[in-house]
Amino acid sequence: MDPITLLTFFVLSVFVGFEVVSKVSSTLHTPLMSGANAIHGIILVGAIIVAGQAENVGLLIVALIAVLLATVNLVGGFVVTDRMLEMFGGRKQPAKATTEEGAR
Amino acid sequence: MDPITLLTFFVLSVFVGFEVVSKVSSTLHTPLMSGANAIHGIILVGAIIVAGQAENVGLLIVALIAVLLATVNLVGGFVVTDRMLEMFGGRKQPAKATTEEGAR
Amino acid sequence: MSLLSIEATALLYLVAAVCFILALKGLSSPKSARRGNLIGAFGALVALVTVFLSTELDNLALIIATILVGSAIAAPISRRVAMTQMPQLVALFNGVGGGAAALVAMLELTHVEGIGAVIAVAFTVLVGAVSFSGSVITFAKLQELMPTRPIVFPGGPIVMSLVALASLAAAVWLVISGDPLASYVLLGLGLVLGVLFVLPVGGADVPIVISLLNAFTGLTVAASGLVLGNTLLLVAGTLVGASGTILTRAMASAMGRSVAGILFGAFKGGSTAGSTVASDRPVRSSSAEDVAILLGYAQRVIVVPGYGLAVAQAQHTMAELATTLEAKGIEVVFGIHPVAGRMPGHMNVLLAEANVPYEVLQEMDEVNPQFKTADVALVVGANDVVNPAAKSSPGSPIYGMPILDVASARQVVFLKRSMRPGFAGIENELLFEPQTTLLFGDAKESLTKVLGAVKAL
Amino acid sequence: MSLLSIEATALLYLVAAVCFILALKGLSSPKSARRGNLIGAFGALVALVTVFLSTELDNLALIIATILVGSAIAAPISRRVAMTQMPQLVALFNGVGGGAAALVAMLELTHVEGIGAVIAVAFTVLVGAVSFSGSVITFAKLQELMPTRPIVFPGGPIVMSLVALASLAAAVWLVISGDPLASYVLLGLGLVLGVLFVLPVGGADVPIVISLLNAFTGLTVAASGLVLGNTLLLVAGTLVGASGTILTRAMASAMGRSVAGILFGAFKGGSTAGSTVASDRPVRSSSAEDVAILLGYAQRVIVVPGYGLAVAQAQHTMAELATTLEAKGIEVVFGIHPVAGRMPGHMNVLLAEANVPYEVLQEMDEVNPQFKTADVALVVGANDVVNPAAKSSPGSPIYGMPILDVASARQVVFLKRSMRPGFAGIENELLFEPQTTLLFGDAKESLTKVLGAVKAL
Ligand SMILES: NC(=O)c1ccc[n+]([C@@H]2O[C@H](COP(=O)([O-])OP(=O)(O)OC[C@H]3O[C@@H](n4cnc5c(N)ncnc54)[C@H](OP(=O)(O)O)[C@@H]3O)[C@@H](O)[C@H]2O)c1
Ligand SMILES: NC(=O)c1ccc[n+]([C@@H]2O[C@H](COP(=O)([O-])OP(=O)(O)OC[C@H]3O[C@@H](n4cnc5c(N)ncnc54)[C@H](OP(=O)(O)O)[C@@H]3O)[C@@H](O)[C@H]2O)c1
Secondary structure, three states: OOHHHHHHHHHHHHHHHHHHHOOOOHHHHHHHHHHHHHHHHHHHHHHHHHHHOOOOHHHHHHHHHHHHHHHHHHHHHHHHHHHHHHHHHHHOOHHHHHHHHHHO | OOHHHHHHHHHHHHHHHHHHHOOOOHHHHHHHHHHHHHHHHHHHHHHHHHHHOOOOHHHHHHHHHHHHHHHHHHHHHHHHHHHHHHHHHHHOOHHHHHHHHHHO | OOOOOHHHHHHHHHHHHHHHHHHHHHHOOHHHHHHHHHHHHHHHHHHHHHHHHHOOOOOHHHHHHHHHHHHHHHHHHHHHOOHHHHHHHHHHHHHHHHHHHHHHHHHHOOOOOOHHHHHHHHHHHHHHHHHHHHHHHHHHHHOOOOOOOOOOOOOHHHHHHHHHHHHHHHHHHHHHHOOHHHHHHHHHHHHHHHHHHHOOOOHHHHHHHHHHHHHHHHHHHHHHHHHHOOHHHHHHHHHHHHHHHHHHHHHHHHOOOOHHHHHHHHHHOOOOOOOOOOOOOOOOEOOHHHHHHHHHOOOEEEEEEOHHHHHOOOHHHHHHHHHHHHHOOOEEEEEEOOOOOOOOOHHHHHHHHOOOOHHHEEEHHHHHHHHHHOOEEEEEOOOHHHOOHHHHOOOOOOOOOOOOOHHHOOEEEEEEOOOOOOOOOOOOHHHHOOOEEEEEOOHHHHHHHHHHHHHHO | OOOOOHHHHHHHHHHHHHHHHHHHHHHOOHHHHHHHHHHHHHHHHHHHHHHHHHOOOOOHHHHHHHHHHHHHHHHHHHHHOOHHHHHHHHHHHHHHHHHHHHHHHHHHOOOOOOHHHHHHHHHHHHHHHHHHHHHHHHHHHHOOOOOOOOOOOOOHHHHHHHHHHHHHHHHHHHHHHOOHHHHHHHHHHHHHHHHHHHOOOOHHHHHHHHHHHHHHHHHHHHHHHHHHOOHHHHHHHHHHHHHHHHHHHHHHHHOOOOHHHHHHHHHHOOOOOOOOOOOOOOOOEOOHHHHHHHHHOOOEEEEEEOHHHHHOOOHHHHHHHHHHHHHOOOEEEEEEOOOOOOOOOHHHHHHHHOOOOHHHEEEHHHHHHHHHHOOEEEEEOOOHHHOOHHHHOOOOOOOOOOOOOHHHOOEEEEEEOOOOOOOOOOOOHHHHOOOEEEEEOOHHHHHHHHHHHHHHO
């Protein structure tokens, strides 16, 4: 792909990233950080590609380490974020939560 | 350029457009509309290209009409928006405006 | 000339695209709006220089001459037009943009390859034509070259559906055959469709339609970008299309309407123009002299301007009346409702033009608590924005819209021409309250009389 | 396998990228946050399936096995970790991501062409390594494997500058020669740099540094996208880089700090840890029994939890105390300051984990007016978030930060271990006010004692 196309993707993504996150409330800072953290675990795609092209055992081992690290980032990131948000979730609908508790 | 690249540009631009404008105050609706209107006057670039490639007089005339219309859109759009904002501008800094008036 | 390499060209177009994004960003905040617009203009300049330096162009002299002519037409009009005529000018500029996109796509038809590009051509021709003729009709409505009320004729919806179907057929024909003739037919049908589309829209809903057509034009420019393989047109057009869509929704919701309701309301009968039947319930009306006395002996007056002030072009007279009252030691402020008038922010622009100082223009939230202590609320050509039905009657079309709380002022004076309702077409109970007085007549004439009487006090 | 065409692959990657955008969008609003995260996970799944179906891969079995092992490690840890240990886990996950990006770039070095790509490799190796080792140190600090206070050693800034310069030199060497050896050197220097970078940061500033390193990792992933010519990595990485930058700034400003100040504060001496000198002015301290009596005979108690509650892991004891008091008919609510604790939203998470019902957790704006009518404000391990200096002394580092208005409660009880100040390192005048009582000791121990005494009442 030509450099300017890549640059255009980059620039547009910068704007999207900036705009989407600006003005988020401080209560959500940690989950948002952790969610964004999970997203960059997508480097796993890159790690898989290099592991699939490794030409000797040495390179393969390094590539598999990258796959392992990236998997931990990706899977752990999404799971941890979900757990965190599970706890946050209810907090935002106190009325509903109360009803449910009352029903038990 | 390949279609997916173009689609990617499109999708990213949609997000940028949506995000940038969401939650704008109603006072600015008209200038924003008029400013966005000026931006699509950039079709002038396209009109210039087709006019520069016109193969016969008929096509050239149509292309020049397009150039004319696009120019009116582009130039008029920016000028009208600027005039509108000139009036809005001061409204937002009443303190400063008062001082200036007092100074006269 | 091809002075620029492909990379340099693409880079400069990217710079222009970034300028446009920054322009939109700037325009959505009051502080940076003007700078944003200038950044946009700068981006356009960069793009123009780039196209001239990067493309092998024939007919260069003619092109440049045409651009100069276009600028010579557009700039003075834009600079001289009255603030009240802004909306129609914006509509017109939008329309010519759509027209230009349609023409560009038609001309490219013979050069494009691939089904995708032909579909983009068909889309651009059709939507560009709709945007052009639709904008011309909105222009005519706002400029009062034709009636502003919704124009509905029997069988309208059927004709509309038929034309829409025919356009679709022509588009398919164009995509399959690539025949230029098909593009002419499509252009023609698009023009008719645009007219049919806007005719049934009522005057006060027109700004929303302009915004919608604006988004349409943006999308046609994006599609032209696809056709020409030009990233800048694609990005800029998409930006306008997306932000225009959001803006249209925001405008509609600011005045408590739905976009679909506006477009199809007149067809379905629940018309946007509301009823225009004058009420015959008794009201207290009075003379300009009586109003002058009320005002002249007040301590605090709050003026609530509306659509009627704009229509009657009474802003200068109103400004003079305010100055005269202030010279008598009476405190005068203006309460500005966000959707008062013909377009959002209309009153701010109108009164700024009439040199009403900024500090007496107050937003709804600021001014509402002050009505309690006001002696007179002077409602000039406004109706819906002060109608208590918005608070009290859940069934009414304006229910839920925030209003200016004039009812709590000691005295309320309405300046209007008749007992006809406002835009929403519902009666205003406030007109019949004991504290209310009406002064019938065109706002400008009434204000002139009141001004004379106040001076004579 | 290459079951997918190039177009289909690109399209699926685009779908994944859109999922990531929607994930970030969702995460920035409380209502949609959880769904947003799931959309993100779905996007990742799409991307993984796509890479397997579209690329000719050797070692397939090994790769899949490694992924399974990785998931088997990450999922249970993530599911089981205590809420108090979330921040360090996020730091760790971020670090491994950065490490993975650095390794991927190193391996690609032999395949890339063009100076641009080699620059991207150098960037990724260096920044990825910084992110990896920096995150490991933040992990160690938060996990208390090492002291949380800023670690400054003489000549630190000089060593840091030297290492930074050496890294730059190695990067240039790599770009010029393309020699793999250079990339190993660069990796090593990056690791050292990351350590030096994070050591001087104080414990409470660590969340901001994690966020910054998160943005760094995002940028390395974007650069890997450039290296591999993969649009998805480019877009996703850039998104995280950009939003992470904004988030870092937002976090810093929510706690009234500047990012540069945090990173270089310890070097410059105006340390982020503030003073840790205990005050020796006289205060009124009392026993757990006295506090129990105060609480037991109150009608309304507002609990203000802070950093100390988290450190002492006292949330469960606190929850039990609240339940016990409520069983006695005493109204208990929790006043949650947005930046109380170790990370934003920390208190909400902590107390939700301890099963404190949602409706007694109140945000600052809700709870502040209620202090006037509270009999006791029980401040558990909080200090800065209740320090009136934020309102009254313009010179103080927390000036301007909104605080919980505990000073207007009838009685204020502080649970802390000593007279040392909080994170900002400034004395809290409230400790010396007549209505204030202190109960010294670890929050968990003190609460356990108070709980026993309340039960015995
Ligand atoms: N601002 C926007 O962007 C925008 C856009 C579209 C729609 N709207 C809608 O328009 C309405 C605006 O409210 P509004 O209170 O400003 O206007 P309104 O409710 O439409 O009322 C206008 C009043 O002005 C009177 N009037 C008309 N011409 C006049 C003249 N020449 N001299 C004196 N009076 C005259 C009319 O009564 P007579 O006929 O008896 O004189 C009418 O009562 C809202 O419903 C809003 O939702 C606003
Ligand atoms: N939430 C965030 O995201 C975040 C992130 C970074 C920084 N910050 C900053 O951190 C501060 C948070 O304010 P805060 O009021 O929660 O905390 P703080 O001002 O740091 O005060 C914590 C208090 O807890 C006491 N403490 C510590 N360990 C304890 C234990 N085991 N048992 C009992 N007490 C203990 C400390 O006093 P002793 O040592 O005498 O016990 C100290 O007075 C703010 O300045 C904020 O800007 C917040």
